[in-house]
Amino acid sequence: MKSYQLTCIQCPIGCALTVTVGDGGEVTVTGNTCPRGAAYGEKEVTHPSRTVTSTVPLEGGALPRLPVRTRTDVPKEKIFDIMAQIKKTAVKAPVRSGDTVIENAAGTGVDVIATKTVPAE
Amino acid sequence: MNRHDIIIIGGGPAGLAAAAAAREAGVEDVLILERDVRLGGILNQCIHNGFGLHTFGQELTGPEYAERYADKVEELHIPYKLKTIVADVSADRIVTYVNAEEGVQTVQAGAIVLAMGCRERPRGALGLPGYRPAGIYTAGTAQRLMNVEGYSVGKKVFILGSGDIGLIMARRLTLEGAQVCCVAELMPYSGGLNRNIVQCLNDFNIPLRLSHTVTRIHGKRRVEGVTVSEVDENRRPIPGTEEFYECDTLLLSCGLLPENELSRAAGVKLDRVTGGPVVDDKLMSSVPGVFACGNVLHVHDLVDYVSEEAERAGRQAAEYVRGGGGDGETVVTLEAAGGVRYTVPQFIRPDNMADSVTVRFRVSDVFRDRSVAVYYDGVRVSKRKKRIMAPGEMEQITIRKDGFKAGIPKKITVCVED
Numbered sequence: 001m002k003s004y005q006l007t008c009i010q011c012p013i014g015c016a017l018t019v020t021v022g023d024g025g026e027v028t029v030t031g032n033t034c035p036r037g038a039a040y041g042e043k044e045v046t047h048p049s050r051t052v053t054s055t056v057p058l059e060g061g062a063l064p065r066l067p068v069r070t071r072t073d074v075p076k077e078k079i080f081d082i083m084a085q086i087k088k089t090a091v092k093a094p095v096r097s098g099d100t101v102i103e104n105a106a107g108t109g110v111d112v113i114a115t116k117t118v119p120a121e
Numbered sequence: 122m123n124r125h126d127i128i129i130i131g132g133g134p135a136g137l138a139a140a141a142a143a144r145e146a147g148v149e150d151v152l153i154l155e156r157d158v159r160l161g162g163i164l165n166q167c168i169h170n171g172f173g174l175h176t177f178g179q180e181l182t183g184p185e186y187a188e189r190y191a192d193k194v195e196e197l198h199i200p201y202k203l204k205t206i207v208a209d210v211s212a213d214r215i216v217t218y219v220n221a222e223e224g225v226q227t228v229q230a231g232a233i234v235l236a237m238g239c240r241e242r243p244r245g246a247l248g249l250p251g252y253r254p255a256g257i258y259t260a261g262t263a264q265r266l267m268n269v270e271g272y273s274v275g276k277k278v279f280i281l282g283s284g285d286i287g288l289i290m291a292r293r294l295t296l297e298g299a300q301v302c303c304v305a306e307l308m309p310y311s312g313g314l315n316r317n318i319v320q321c322l323n324d325f326n327i328p329l330r331l332s333h334t335v336t337r338i339h340g341k342r343r344v345e346g347v348t349v350s351e352v353d354e355n356r357r358p359i360p361g362t363e364e365f366y367e368c369d370t371l372l373l374s375c376g377l378l379p380e381n382e383l384s385r386a387a388g389v390k391l392d393r394v395t396g397g398p399v400v401d402d403k404l405m406s407s408v409p410g411v412f413a414c415g416n417v418l419h420v421h422d423l424v425d426y427v428s429e430e431a432e433r434a435g436r437q438a439a440e441y442v443r444g445g446g447g448d449g450e451t452v453v454t455l456e457a458a459g460g461v462r463y464t465v466p467q468f469i470r471p472d473n474m475a476d477s478v479t480v481r482f483r484v485s486d487v488f489r490d491r492s493v494a495v496y497y498d499g500v501r502v503s504k505r506k507k508r509i510m511a512p513g514e515m516e517q518i519t520i521r522k523d524g525f526k527a528g529i530p531k532k533i534t535v536c537v538e539d
Contacts, residue, residue: 065270065271
C-alpha cells in the first residue's frame with residue numbers, strides 16, 4: 001500500500017488530500033470536502049496530466065518567438081520529453097493560432113500547436 | 122481639434138473588451154491608443170494556459186485569449202493606433218498622444234476609458250540591501266525577455282515573492298533548463314493561486330519558504346547569491362536566521378501597482394488602497410466622462426473578470442456620450458470595514474443604477490469559515506458563509522436596486538464576520 005499527500009487545486013479551499021493506493025490498485029481519497037476533490041486526488045495519483053506551454057524560434061515573422069502548447073493535457077512524466085522536442089523545433093511565418101507545430105509530441109498522441117497568429121513580414 | 126466619441130487608452134484585455142462593448146452599444150467613433158507594437162497587452166507574454174475558464178469554458182493561453190478580443194476589434198473595424206504613447210489627459214477630456222507618424226496630436230474625446238493596466242513593484246521600492254549587479258529582474262520583465270524576445274535570463278534563480286507571476290516563472294525557468302533554488306515569501310501565506318503552487322512549485326520540488334525575505338544581495342557585477350532571513354510577525358528579519366543561497370539571478374514578484382499617471386494628470390481622484398481611480402457603479406471616475414477598468418482600476422487575479430468589467434465600462438461610456446442616464450443627486454458610499462481592504466466601485470448612484478451591481482473586494486488576511494456581511498446604514502441585510510477567503514482571491518457581492526425599496530441608505534458597509 002502506498003500513500004500520497006496532495007493539495008487539491010479544484011477550488012480555493014485547497015483541501016489537504018491523502019490518497020492511498022492498495023496492493024490491488026484500489027484508490028482511496030480522504031481529506032476532500034467534495035466529489036471533485038476525490039476525482040482530482042485519484043487522477044493525480046493514477047495518471048496525472050498537464051498542459052505544456054513554451055515557445056519556439058520563429059523565422060520571417062514580426063516576432064522572434066512563437067508561443068506553443070500541447071493541444072490537450074499530456075501525462076506529467078512526458079513533460080521533459082516534450083520540452084526536449086520543442087527545443088529542437090523551429091517554425092517559419094506565416095503561422096495561424098491552432099496550426100500543428102509538432103505532431104504526436106514525444107509519442108503521446110498529442111500535437112503541439114501554435115497559440116498565436118503571426119503573418120509573414 | 123479632432124474629436125472622437127470614445128477614446129480608449131490601452132489595447133490590452135481591458136481596452137479591447139471596452140472598445141468592442143462600446144461599439145456594440147451603438148457608438149461608431151471609438152479609437153484605441155496602444156503604446157506597444159501589437160494589441161493584447163501583457164497577455165502576449167503570458168504563454169501559459171488557464172485563461173478564459175469563466176468566459177469561454179476553456180483553458181486558453183494568454184496569446185489565445187488576447188487574440189479572441191483582438192479579432193473581435195478587427196471584425197468590428199474599430200480603429201487603433203499602435204506605438205502611440207498618451208502623454209496627457211485633461212479634465213475636459215483632451216487627450217495628447219505622440220507617435221512617429223503623426224508627431225504630437227491633441228484630440229477631444231466625448232468619453233475616455235482608462236485601460237492602462239499596472240506595472241510591477243521594482244527593486245527600488247522594496248529596499249533590498251546590496252549592490253546593483255546584473256541579474257535582478259522583476260518576474261514580468263524576465264517573462265517578457267524569455268517568452269517574447271527569446272532570451273535566457275539565468276541558470277540558477279532565486280525568486281522573492283510568491284505572486285502568480287513569480288510562480289509561473291519558476292515553472293517556466295525549470296522547463297527551460299534553469300535551476301530554481303527557492304521561492305521566498307514575506308507573508309505567512311502565498312499571494313498566488315493554489316493551483317500555481319501545486320503545478321509550478323510542487324511538480325518540480327521547488328521549495329516555498331513562507332515568512333522569509335531577502336536581506337542581502339551579493340555580487341558586484343553579476344548576482345552571486347542572496348542572504349535570506351526569516352521574519353517575525355511584524356515582517357522584520359530575525360537576527361541569526363540568515364541563510365546563504367548561491368544564485369546568478371534574482372526575480373522579484375512582489376506586487377503590482379496600477380499605472381495611473383495619466384489619471385492623476387486629468388485630476389481623477391485615486392483610492393489609497395487600490396491605487397486606482399475611485400469609481401461609481403458605472404465605473405465612472407470623479408472626472409465626468411472618464412471611466413476606468415481592468416488593472417488600472419484595481420489589480421485582478423483573473424482576466425475573465427477584467428473583460429467583464431471592461432465591457433461594463435465600455436457600455437457606460439457609450440451611454441454617457443449619447444447623453445443618456447444622468448448621474449442623479451443621490452450618492453451611496455460603499456465602505457470596506459473589518460477584514461475587507463477595499464471595494465470597487467466605491468460608491469453607487471441609485472437614481473440611475475442597473476438592476477444589480479457587482480461589487481468586487483479583497484480581504485486583508487486568510488479567513489476560514491467566516492462570513493461576508495453587508496450592512497445598510499448599520500443594519501445587516503445579508504450574511505453569507507465562506508469556507509475560505511484569501512487576499513489573493515478577489516471576492517464579490519451583488520447590490521440589487523430592488524433592495525433599496527425600503528429606502529436608500531447613505532452608506533453600505535461590507536465586512537468579514539464570524
